[in-house]
Amino acid sequence: MIGLLGARAVSAANFVVDTTSDTSLSACTAAAADCSLRGAMFAANNLAGGDAITFSIPGSDPGCSAETGVCRIEIGTALPAINQPLSIDGYTQPGAQPNTIPAPGANNAQLKIELTRSGIFVPNNVFQLNGTATLFELRGLAIFTPTSGMVSGGLRHVIRGNWFGVTALGESPDYSSPGTVFELGFFNRQIIIGGSNPEDRNVIAGSGRDLSSPPLPGGGTNIVRVNSVMTDRGDILIEGNLIGFAPDGITSLPFRDPFSVNPGDDAFQTPTVRILDNRFSRAARNFSGAFGGALRIMTNRTMTEAAVIQGNIFGLGVDGSRVGVQKDHIEIFLGNNSRVPKVLIGGLGVGEGNVFAAGASFGVDLGSAVRLPNSALAGTFIEFVGNRMLGNQGIGLDFPHPTAGGGVAFGRTLNDVDDVDLGANQSQNFPVISAFSVAGDQLNLTYGVDSAPANSAYPLRVDFYRALGDEGEELIDSDVYLLTEAQTSKSVTFTLPPGFDLDADDVVVAVATDAEGRSSEFSFGQLQITVSDAPDPFPAGIPFSVEVVATATSGPFKPNGTVLVSMNTSPATTCTMTLQPTATALTSAGSCELLPLQVGSRTITATYQTLAGAFSSATGDNVTAIAAHTVTDPGPEQISFASCAAVGIEGRELVVEVRRPSGGVAAVQVDLTHEAGTATPGTDYAAPADQTLIWAPGDFAPKLIGIPIDADALVEPVETFRLRLSNPVNASILPTALTEIRIRNGVDAGFADGFEGSCVN
Template sequence: MKKFVPLFALTAVIACLTTARAAIITVNTEDNTDFSAGKTNLVTAINSLSDGDTIAFNIPGAAGQVHYLQTPPNGYRIITNNNVKIDGYTQPTATPNTNPIHAANNAKIKICLDSRNGNGTDMGNIESLGPPGENYGFGHCEWAVLGFFGGTNLDIKGLAILTAPAVDPNKNDTSLCNPSDSGCGGPPCIKGLSFARDYPRSCANWHVSGCWIAVDPADGQIKYLADGLTVAAPAIAIAAYRHRDASSSNPVYPQPGIIGVAAGSSNPRAEFNVIINGYGFDSEGLNYRISGNFWGVLPDGMTSADFSVLNGGAQLGDGFVEIGRDVSNTIIGTDGDGINDADEGNVFGGFAKGGAAMINLYSTPQTNIVIAGNTFGVAVDGVTRFTNTAAVVDGFTGQATAQFGSDFDGLSDVLEGNVVFNNNPFATEFPNPASAAEPRLLALSPGARVSFRGNRLVNNDLVPFSYADGSGGRLANFTNYEAAYMSTNADIIPILSTNSTFPRLTGTCAVGVAPYTNIIIDVYQLDPEGWENGKLFGLSELITPDGVTNGFPQGRKYLGSFVDNGPQDSDPAVGKFSLDLSGLDLGPGPVTVTANYSADPPKTHNGRTHTSNFSNPATLIPGGAASVGLTHIVPDMLLWYNGAGNYFTNGPVNPTAQLANHQNWEPNISVLGDTTFLIGVNTFADDGS
């Protein structure tokens, strides 16, 4: 026991010394040129940072004033310290958001990092901070409003960023940037926040929360530069790139990183970001979490800031979220752990002119990707649609394992479904559908395993796999995409019987390929918009032998799931089902299904599941009063009118006492309640017609 006493004492001393070093450095002036006694500007604060320090703000001014901190020429020092926090919410009267994700963001941000003057930090200078000769993630044509290199456990919150998208070479030393290497037409591009690393310093565990990028916190609107056209937005809002050795091998990534709500957050709504950009998060690496953000949607939650339209599309990049090289263990939206799931989804705006994807994923590996609980193309009210024709995910490669929607493990299942509105307004975006093609919702490659369950889909193309383009050129890839999970010896899309009689929905699906032999049928109300608008494209793959053109089947409302050969399936054959839909909201009537092929039992968290395309719809044949939502209050009874006695009766019919048959009897329904009706018959006047 004695041997541990000195060690314990030494540990306590070290912990005490570490704690003592942490300091709060308070910025008390917005003037980055004022270095007079008693003044601490942001330049001084960053230059003074040590590990564990916090930069706070207490800048005097009028009540509620937003303070715009002008970036100095050549920017701020690249931050290399560990355990650093920059907290804009320490500024008096600044408050974080308190509303849920499907409401306006009501944060009051009072500190704005302002690079509209074209000033920034050359991220290429990180090459001088590490071993020479290695391949650092940023070059000299990539600048930042704030840059971070190597430091771990970084917390950036409560800041707004307004900036020119490109550096002003008249104010900054851009001599190390080859104009041909710039993505901004010559001068270096300015990115909002940039994260980089080398081998010994990982830049792990960075977190951006409660920030507004390319939004003026004074009024919640975008701003323009002096030309009246260029939006005051970074070329890329947040960037995180790999580091490699001298031979361009052995990549390492600045990960994990979080944009928005952290797992298990004690105050998730305070961590929502608003990011307005044509190129939101550009990154390389794995273990990124992107939850609880507005992307391309102003703080009111109702207005799309569309960079395919703004400035003529000149500032449009690859999309809202781009992750490459190794996309594994990425969460975009809700993690489904039962903690804060309602506040972890993202709200994505729209791209009216296309040209970008909501989420752009490239390279391999792409394992364990979850995209859940997000809203695409519709405002926070769930009704107001944004103009949009963009792909949602481009794309899942041949090694991808992904979950788009719910895993139906019994925890937060409803919250995990994505809501996707697309191709709106249809008549404007597709004035002549027969000569156009809708963008793919998902770009999928053979070999990918994609679970696609519980989503609400409105006016999209064929999903998950867009197999029709009018030429038949996608059909082979479609078959190969499904072949690892289901038999391709028969139809690979479920088929519903047109003779299904309520309450039973009957149909068939392909049998599974081991180990994907647990088949689960998901039932949905049909989205009528996708079905009817899809017909207008007249794609040859969707034309039946009798000349009928089908549309794009998809589920507008998830109704329920049924295990093939489970307790609610009365057909014992594998790949054939007869499902009891009693009690489900069938809505207008037509339903569609997907078949899910799982290597795990139903209700497995993040189960290994692959989802088929949606079936063509079927409407159940009514099978009695209950099948159309009616309720019996008395047994059915046939009444007839006795003309001789002038009374109604249910007694034996006397043909001689019946009124003459003018073939004009018609049923009438009078409502007695929400679901209870009285059905009767009567006649109208015999006018000789």
């Protein structure tokens, strides 16, 4: 900041824009409508030293809205290139108010000056700066237009309190071509975008349309780059902004590409890079290519000091909605394999951790928090600590690693003996937790890290997290693993933070970071699963239950995560279950229902998703189990009495059974009615109520009708009554719609309850 202030010249003039005209009106006197933005920029270029442009456009101007008070300036040709230090302040326009909401919330600024194109004109750049414009300050404008850069060129920039890619009302403009905001990829010295105060915060939204039908809003790119010189260290600060969001902080207006930050390629001191307290989104869009991601660190040098990424929120709206990030949240990109990135992502201090939510796989990218470069060299120093992971499809840190066939694999990287392998972050081995218990607020762990002192810089810091799926949801505490403890088991006890919820059924994952700032991937255990189904065989069109039991084969935890179940029908019949801990040690289980529609001998395949839980196979992959299942023809929907006649014995209860012998796909029902015969209701038996019997799909349980038969002292002939089925819905009554009940004396021991005898004609 000292370099910035030192370069700032005393303003030589203040040009007050008083018209929305795009004509080059440069008199800029007290007279009305004699100072346009174009004219003020032209006049400022003709004066030495730093100048200021402010606004006082009357509401009666034809470019101003009487309803909103917003004044729109439409440019029809390129604005003059800026060749002197210049400050442009839209908050000087009457009615304009800076944002008052702290980061990382929404942005409630009241902007009154809009800058956009006229007609179909597409400006190459909006504000184009020459290298002689040593300082450019921009505040309080809403700028939206398809362009290669709304701000481009220059040497030093202070961009605060603006909205890019949206109107002054926060709406996405209706043009289809992409609107790039920052095209600052040359030899800038200092770039400040946002700041720590609410009034500093920018909205930086993608604009244009993608190729979806109907088209969705978004598009464009951003690149910021600085270089150092011998006497002046480069500086990038991106702080407190909404990036890829509308001002509400909920609506995603994504860019095509990640926001690219480049600390230059000079031979002097590594520039300072700070990316703090921003909120990023990159919702899914169709830009006809493998585009996506929220933030990219471009490395074209050997970095000797770490770029700092702290306090940012990726993929979450201000209301907690998971708007997501398509592809990985952060990508570390190398200009070539000789470049050395050094980046600190998160921290142990209050507010230093980042939040990574809803990363979505796309192409080869898994939707991880951070993807490191695919490099056979060990020259990356990426430290990952104190961050929260919320429902990403990938993992935390992802080390691309070689495959046996010469390719590259993403996802889990296995530990190796002594940690001799190279690659991103030297493929630092992760900690292995062997014992775990919770007693009140005390957490007891035993762990070790198989990293020989020759292959890792000791001491190591080991960070422990409560797991959410395969990732660390929340940091518990950290331990120092000393050189004297290398490759041994170490027991530690932590006092849980106040209010921290952790119990014996939770899973803890860990990350090891060496003394030079190389972090490992998150730890994971191994498991095996079994799958069972019931009932089997079972008719098509009716759901049946599949149960999976998962047992940990390494580590002290009961498996967490999800299992995808699939049956080989066409298309596949699937369901997904979430594992829940059981009372058995190291064991969890889950169930879900399959609803196959095709008959035949089938195979059920259950697949534990290793990137959705903290376990894997011995090779770091998904774990599968199979079971055979027969899907039978359900047959026609039928309802029937179990028999056409039944015997009731005096003094006992007769149970009449109404069955659903086939079908089962539809919801069915039938009416049951009582018909009197020679027996007297209320004297010889308790007549059942007329009623409707209902079966849901998949329900084969018989309906049981209890009928008490009264006892008397008389010796009587057989007496009868009948039950009838009628008015079926979605079914036929077959084979038996009528059953006759024959009451016999209690002394007639030759018969038992329900004995059929001959049927009624």
